[in-house]
Amino acid sequence: MGAAKQAAGRAAGLITVTVPNADETVSRDTFHFALDREKLRAVRRREGRYLLRTNMNGYDPAALWTFYVQLTEVEQAFKELKNDLAIRPVYHQLEHRIEAHIFVAFLSYCLQVTLKHQLKQRAPGLTPRAAIETFKTIQMVDVHIPTTDGRSLLLSRYTQPEPEHRLLLDALRLRLPAQPPPKITASRVSPVVAVAAM
Structure with a gap:
């Protein structure tokens, strides 16, 4: 029991x-x-009733409800910054580095909000965390192939998307960029030192 x-x-x-x-x-x-x-x-x-108590007198109830919803959204934003985006702990000691860390975290939060909005419109029920977990398995690799003349051929390639990746990409109307063209690095030639005759 x-x-x-x-x-x-x-x-x-x-x-x-x-x-x-x-x-x-x-x-x-x-x-x-x-x-x-x-x-x-x-x-x-x-059931279905929500009691909101406040000390803010003289406000329209609809405005108070809007303030409350904004407060819950701000709290959710901080929760996502701390948990999903791992803004903490901050290991920096210099002020400009701490500010840079927070700025990068804020940019990633903006991207997450954009992804959440896209998912809400085109793939309802899917969270940004689940979408990122799905896309995480697509990897970018650099293949270095040495040539006989001492140079190196660099092929940057991403792994081919699986069916679940394609399904999500189609739902979000996204297309992966074309595979980048190969690059050839110049051979390392020792510098020539000119000696002036005296």
Whole structure:
């Protein structure tokens, strides 16, 4: 019964259970349960209501609700900065480095909000974290191939997207860029030192 009550959560309070005494046998007369209809009615009357209490007198209730929604959005932004974007801990000691760290975190938050907006429109139900986890498996690799004349051929390539990547890319109307062209690095030639004759 304890496990059932824990699994039911608050709904367990709506059920009245009669349990047999230690010396009684378990039967329909000694063990039964029933729905407490009065409690259920009270819960349903309160369902869907939200009470907002404030000390800001003289404001329109609609404006107060807007302030509250903005407050929850700001709290959610800080939560995402701390958890999803890992702004903390900050290991820097110099002020300009701390500011740079926070600036980069803010830029990543802006990108996350943009991604959230895109997902809300085109892939509802998908969170930015889930989208990033999906795209995380696409990797960029640099392949270095030495040539016979001492130079090196560099091929930068990303791995081909899997079907779940393609599905998400299509939903977001995104296209991966073309694979970058190969680059050839110049051979390392020792510098010539000119000696002036005297």
